[in-house]
Amino acid sequence: MEHPRVAHIVAIAAVVTAFAFVTETAWAKTAPTKAAPARSYVVRTGDGGWFQLARVNGTTMQHLLAANHATASTPVKTGQHIHLPADARDDHAHAAPAAHATQPKH
Numbered sequence: 001m002e003h004p005r006v007a008h009i010v011a012i013a014a015v016v017t018a019f020a021f022v023t024e025t026a027w028a029k030t031a032p033t034k035a036a037p038a039r040s041y042v043v044r045t046g047d048g049g050w051f052q053l054a055r056v057n058g059t060t061m062q063h064l065l066a067a068n069h070a071t072a073s074t075p076v077k078t079g080q081h082i083h084l085p086a087d088a089r090d091d092h093a094h095a096a097p098a099a100h101a102t103q104p105k106h
Helices: 002-030 050-056 061-067
Strands: 039-042 081-084
16 A cells, blocks of 8 residues: 555655656746946836737847846836946947938829
């Protein structure tokens, strides 16, 4: 009667070990490579939330949130100083709208 019980304990231990390995491996793939922020940015009207700021700056939302010690539910406000992670693009892509659009002449 002890053998089935030992077999169950061994099976549970194997599942827990496998889960810990998978979880640790998945976290290693999404964790920021550099925790120290490289530079900061002041949020402007129309910048959007964390996802859009990350996309525009060429980084992931996970990296941007980690650099700011924030969660996806942390609000982003106009005028707020946020940290851009080290993997963010240097050419901050907030293109100003063109003042005069030129129409091709026919």
